[in-house]
Amino acid sequence: MTPTEIAETVASLMTRAKAELTELVAFKSVADFEQFPKSESEAAANWVADALRAEGFQDVALLDTPDGTQSVYGLLPGPEGAPTVLLYAHYDVQPPLDEAAWQTPPFELTERDGRWFGRGAADCKGGVIMHLLALRALKANGGVPVSVKFIAEGSEEQGTGGLEEYAEAHPELLKSDTIVIGDAGNFRVGLPTVTATLRGMTMLRVEVDTLAGNLHSGQFGGAAPDALGALIRVLDSLRAEDGSTTVDGLDNRQSWDGLQYPEDDFRKDAKVLDGVELIGDGTIADRIWARPAVTVLGIDCPPVVGATPSVQASARALISLRVPPGEDAAAVTKLLRAHIEAHTPWGAQVRMEQIGQGQPFRADTKSPAYAAMAEAMAVAFPGEEMQYAGQGGSIPLCNTLNSLYPQAEILLIGLSEPEAQIHAVNESVSPQELERLSVTEALFLQKYAAN
Template structure:
């Protein structure tokens, strides 16, 4: 029996209360893959996801390659039908200081004003449950082959992903890959993410003295490391705030207008604080590089003695423009720092990670099917193609092992989800739409012949 779109609407509506309840159960599991956290919770999270996929009738296994566990579920395609991979990740960012959350409980989901709050509600347990809700809506009448791949250390850099792809490539082969880990343009306006910046994180350490010394007796001739580090960091930007590192790429063409007032509101920029850089807001956020100071190791102000600091360290984050190369960007930043370190201070620059940027060709029949599906799920709202300032570096890995697959990036997040921040949340109406949109997508893809 082939389900109609009207049947799917009714089926998804029927499944939404259960999807909401299972989403809340997943949110209560603090599966954090970072060092120093209880990794048994990541194992528990993987098993919970595996149980959900088995309940959808998928042949399911928990796998790993030296890192945290991933989950793979598969159902073979009917004769002549394509296979769709549905990706999400079950690990989450650390919650940080719980007192910064309105309810003080990051892993206890709470609904307020139509939004579900909690770590992982949006990023990316909503993606898992969108896949599950769509599969439940079809039941035994799934018209395509499906692979559900739920990673367990995406937030920690996907360090074992390549090994998992290599070890389980036969299980993961697909014609279309749907990565449900992004955002929509606005509440009520669906989007396909077609470009993402890459990433370079590095540590910059300077040393000027053998040890701390009295700031009065030796201050003046002797440079302290914090001043050196401050001056060095300041060279990374021009006076207008644009990156000042030679060799970083970028371009100005964007598909959407991003009004400054909208950006300021969504980013929470304080009144009177000017935006940095030049060109359109969309270009500065999506298609040009950025450089940020992510952290400092130095004496805290409330415990700092009157002494010159002998060493200081910063973590620097670089977002790499689509079309650029993350490795080349790392070399450019390192060369800049080595050239500009002041007063002969000793400098150590250490790479933490790199991730490649992405630019997707968002054309062809599968993309037509995706747009049709989103339009129907959002009651006629036209989907937009948008960029994203953040990174999904593993897309390059999928391209390497599945070069013929069409990759599309969707998600249930919205500009107010506050992913990676206190009070992360999911708009429940958008969640229902992305579940319906994914069911429609599987319905439409079934009719596409390559």
């Protein structure tokens, strides 16, 4: 089979791919079962399982993971003695956020301006389709030259660790020679990229209490300690004057020596308003790939509309801290807790609850699998060479797999380039990227098997 034949096959399958992605996007598979029906996630899992069975996968199963969600597993045996490759994606998605801000319904795949819009189109239901397209192209041109294990996670976006715990309890299930994580993205549309590092994360819910109950701000304000004011002081302590993350004892001077991110491009990708400065120092790549980054995800306090003239007795916030490669997430969590306690003013009572935690990841880019991927990308993206980038987000499963199978090579590719706007309103996928990366994956499996 030639690269041209594989590319032609993938091109011929794109109409079917769009129809399948339309079906998959229609499931409101958000693994927050307090806000979204669990039946939607179960239906999406069954869709993936049916797709694997249709492609000849054996041992297809819905795995009940400890966090109450399901991951979908299947095995496609390859030729005798062939290596085993694990293909990963996730079918759960982020909530749609403000549905009124979407130009088209979030759970209806809609084509506009050459892109396909819908929640999960890129992150990561499109990744499921990418894997299927690559396998179909190989099957149509002589067969799949490796054994394939397929795993589609059901709670990646929630960070509740269900699949990680399941894998640790069943270490033989996902054992493989190479792992392709289809949940990253090219640095730019048309620029083939593997993600070599991931920041980890830790998330804390912080509650500050100062009074037995709210008080009249005229009668008691000026002496009564305001819990919301105390919380604001705590949150402000997590940033330096230039906006850099400052947690006592945590290094924030790391540097990135790979692909760089021009500031003008970043401002455009991030949609930074005119006149607004970027935060932090160092290169953009330093800041988003190599250094810690704190984000206040939410604050519970009275809304402006309906607020009364009261001194607040309690206030709480959800804080996320991205953990750079080279740091241990558990150790960073201890530093964050200690910092919050040390910077809580006025003797206010502070309570912290761990919500989520994941370790950072660094891949071995000198491995034979990376050489095969570079060859595949050079063919699928004519005139371009494979680039190495970092990603500020977390995929906790990577570290679990790296710990369970230290000899396995792990590669991260995918459809979440900047224009995709994953986790935001109006998420979309480039069908051209889907096509080229499906060709890439098919060629990679071919070249990897030949090594």
